[in-house]
Amino acid sequence: MNRRPHAVRVPVWLVPVPWTLALGLWGLSRQRSVWRDEAATWQVARRSVPGIWHMLGHIDAVHGLYYLLMHGLFGCFGAGTTTLRLPSVLAMAVAAACVAAMGERLAGRWPGIGGGTAFGLLPAVQFHLQEGRPYALVAAGAAISTLLLVGALQDGGRRWRAYGGVVLVTALLNWLSLLILPAHLLTVLWAGAGRGTVTRWAAASAVAVAGALPLILVSRTQSAQVAWIPPTTWHMVIGPVVLVAIGALAALAGRPAAGRLPVAAVGLPLLAVPQFGLVGLSLVQPLLLDRYVLFSMLGLALLIGAALDAAVRAAAPRFPRAAPWLVPVALATAMAALLPQSLATRSWDSRVDDVRAVTGEVRRLKQTGDAVLFIPVARRDSALVCPDDFAGLRDIALARDPVASGTLSGEEAAAERIRSAMLAQRRILLVTDAAPAGRPTPRDRAKSAVLARYFTVVADRRARGRRVTVYERNRPGPPARHAPRGGRA
Template identity: 70%
Template structure:
């Protein structure tokens, strides 16, 4: 009997994480191009990844230092495989699959094979995961790092003397922190798990060493990027309604933890999953009281804890049903997954549409290609909307960017350097036709720079719109010069 059990156990250890990983990859490849769209955050990745290492280093000295390691990774991938939306998004697909596999492995180890399988499959279906699954940004990679480090921690709680595993744990936390230093909120979550299970002195000593080393390596990035905090000045202050989402997630996770019958001193899905869900969410809320930072993507990795607890709840339901209805119990997991797929299908379709993002730089560029005319000039309001031309320069061929003095690469940013308001006014008044690329009203932010105020004032006084169209979160308006007054 023992001879037969070992192969079955080994087989489960393989297929339990493998099936959710394969499932998540399939979800990621479905509609990967999002109808050939790209939004402003992905456009930032695109621009940074296409720069030389020297140009990228120059840029990081001014902006986006927090994403420097991710941009360097994407630069290498673009160099190897060429710039495309597939190259841009496939790392997130694979990273989310790794995260799903980690959830499944954790659930299997802590609550059984069916709980692991349910948790891993659930992770890829979560709306937040389906958003990050096809996002050309670092948050899915951070989630993969969080999953790997949590799995390593659980392994080390069983076998704490494995020095190589502790080194791998510290290195994984460090890499995740370099991709986004808010991922270090994972460490207090792991601290809560160690307190919950009553870890021994040896574990505490090794964990403290690994956590301290990882934090020390990320600390220079934290201190340097704090000098660029003006980049997140647009994030609104924390309000009560912003807490509704985290409260709902914690309620769902808490219900799953209760079904696991958590007890102090016992390593369980609850002791791992609940801190992993709750601590990053509440930690970011607390930080947002000091400086507004609350964006759910910054703690996307906390969804690992939610998926683990959901899987645990499904596993508990199966175990409860088995003594009374063993045949029906076998169908609980397939039925739950089928119901979840059907219920979340509208969300799944929505996440794969261009409307799921704030705007679409590719659709805007496509429209510009059709409306630009001979002798036209182009303006961007604000200057950040120049990303449309940076991503699709051929669409703007023949258009003169009359506000631009130095390009983004030379300026070490993503929007370039614009002329003074006086020079800009003179250049605008010399034009017969100006094409303006700006934000649609629902996505627009207040005009702040003097250059942008000048653009608005001159267009209103001396030009009249002859064509105006909203294109997936952006607005393209063609202006023609008014006839001089008699």
Template identity: 65%
Template sequence: MWLIPFLWTLPLGLWGLSRRHSVWRDEAATWQVALRPADEILRMLEHVDVVHGLYYLFMHGLFELFGPSTTVLRLPSVLAVAVGAACVAALGGRLAGNAVGLGGGIAFGLLPSVQFHLQEGRPYALVAGGAGLSTLLLVAVLQGRNRKTYWGAYSLVVLCCAMLNWLSLLILPAHLATLIWARAAPRVHACWAVASAVATAGVSPLIWFSLGQSAQVSWIPPLTWHMLIGPAVLLAIAGLGALLDGPRPGKLSAATVGLPLLAVPQLGLIGLSLVKPLFVDRYVLFSMAGPALMIGVILDAGARAVSRWSASASRWFLPAAVLVSSIALLPQSLAKRSPDSRVDDVLSAAAQVERLKRTGDAVLFVPAARRDTRMVSPEAFTGLHDIALVESPLRSGTLKGVEASAVRIREGLLAEQRVILVTDAPEAARPAVSARDRMKNSVLREYFTPVADEQTRGRRVTVYERLSPGP
């Protein structure tokens, strides 16, 4: 049964994979880093994004083998989610029968948060697939499979997931809850503790080093009640599935695996966010295997209820439920495959620059992070002078490079006759924070006039010409 959800999820991910040839800022970070030589990636990790180091090196290898493209960027996520769906199906089949596995596996790829990351050039889908695999290995051990081999594989998978996103270690207390609920033997608890300790020890240096880069997540807002609506809905669905499953202490079941898999990471992240704002749903995307498994239980219960009325009708219950759900979710599915589903689009901004530029023009980025437009599409900026840049992102081992002082930027701008500004569209723009960005905006307002202004997919490209020669 696991093959059906895999084959269902695969075309779901391939559908609209390029999102009309758009790449947003998070994916642009993956793209520009993956294009760098491996030694330069390692040097960059000393300053920024060490938490994504393994993923960047993995994508670097893929770009070297197949070349950079939106397909190569996103296909690993598609395959990972398909593997996750197959794991949910296998879990359901082992714990509650093929009908539960089939329903849960198909539901996994339809969950809105999973659909978003199904086509995302970031590591979170890979972690979700790995979490499904580690949970399947745990269940296999509890059902008496080759323990040494399976425990070793379990520890390795947990370690790899943690190297991609160390918050995925929240799966360990979820698995512990399953062991306690199922009343696993003391020897199983001991083996789990050893395997977990090995994985945790392996990722500890990464955790320790990444804490020094914690300023990168300073943009995450404090936890508010409206952020808890999504987790509350998921917990309600999983709770209903657990009631229908009727788990008993000491018995391994879909509920003893699925409910902790959802609840513990979600509640754990909420708890951490009370200390430091960290609540972003993608950090616990791997927990979505839990509600998917519980949805499988709910669908199976619905089919059994219908079978009391008509045995032939019960056979069509699952296909009908999948069809109705797919139609109901179609507007959201289409929206998530649109460039407008993301904050902005790096490639569309680069295309506008290429259309509007003249050789010898200066280019300016506000904020400096919008330099990702140039890093992803350098050919679009051929012949342009990056007036604020002192040291390139590659040479400085950073994502956005090193810019000159505000005074130097002012002097450089006043020597130019024509400047192209790449920034955020008004609806996505934030007030300028740095002295450099305030100076850029101030000089452009006072000494230049806009002669062309294009806004597309969350970014803005404005061409400025000098009002008069010199102050």
């Protein structure tokens, strides 16, 4: 008897995962640039575990798990832009796979393929796809937990322990990811889950919150490190409102499949609740930065996938052959429209500055016996990321190095001691921003005053947002001549 061969069913993730990986690997080095936030990851990851733990007691406890992870990767693969950014690329690929799997579970293959592929194209995702920071990993954790939630609601399986564990690990990467819990609660209620399901979700969520509570309490004592974030104003809310409006329109366009949990029940809360939740928190403590709720883009991608599927269904009766090409054509059109933005994102000047660019100028300009100063103190990150280029230079303002002080930039001496040390130098290299910003500290004002009064600029170079200036000590002038008595002065 002849058996009909079974059709090979290609997994839905097979399209968005390589697509997202390709987007992430494209221009990964960004002209070998590393900007100041990534420089923090770079230099902390190169410390010992006790050194990292010591620092977390003073600053950046919120990123502690991420720093320990990067310490392990730097130890295995060495420090470099690939090691720095590849975890984010892989994490976003995992997130895209989860979006595809959720889309297929909720509405079918086209919503899965469309949503998973659209995720990698979203501008916010493309920006953080190549960032040496934890936000892509948070997005991946949020995607996995949401997929587990969808599976539990559909199958009634025993996924709640895994769900709680993933939510906890994600919160340890950044506890603002806990904004996903009220979004998931809305999904549970929208699904009409029974009391037992609601109870199991609440128990898993409570365990995750309790596990993250020590980190939340410690990081709240370090809130000064986000004091630079401006207070929330009405125009800062426009972006979240527009994103949620786009998601709502996509939700209206999508049609729920019979007997399935609607895509909108998962995607709309996942998009809206973190966005508006962060706005609410920012009214108490300014925190309104889109990267803190990057994981909300998972919801937008899901809704876009559902809208694309609705368009395919609408076109199928009249254009049966062309309808299957609608999703690839729409994604290709979006890629073409976003190409200028994609190219800009992969350029060094898409970020504030390039920590490494100025180090080549330092290497060329320095001479034996030179001293170095940094204004502000955070610009010391150039020396911490590329110490070989600063070899031989004496950091005359530094009192305690970053590792010993448990800080990112070290502790500097008092202004008077810095002034005395500067006056003992023949040449000083100053590393600073190309365009000064913010109020200078008393130490920085003292540095600038001594340089202006007692030193002369002999070289000045600018490179990708940073500046290095070489100062030489003024030579004492000839003694003043006194007019003879009775003569003209």
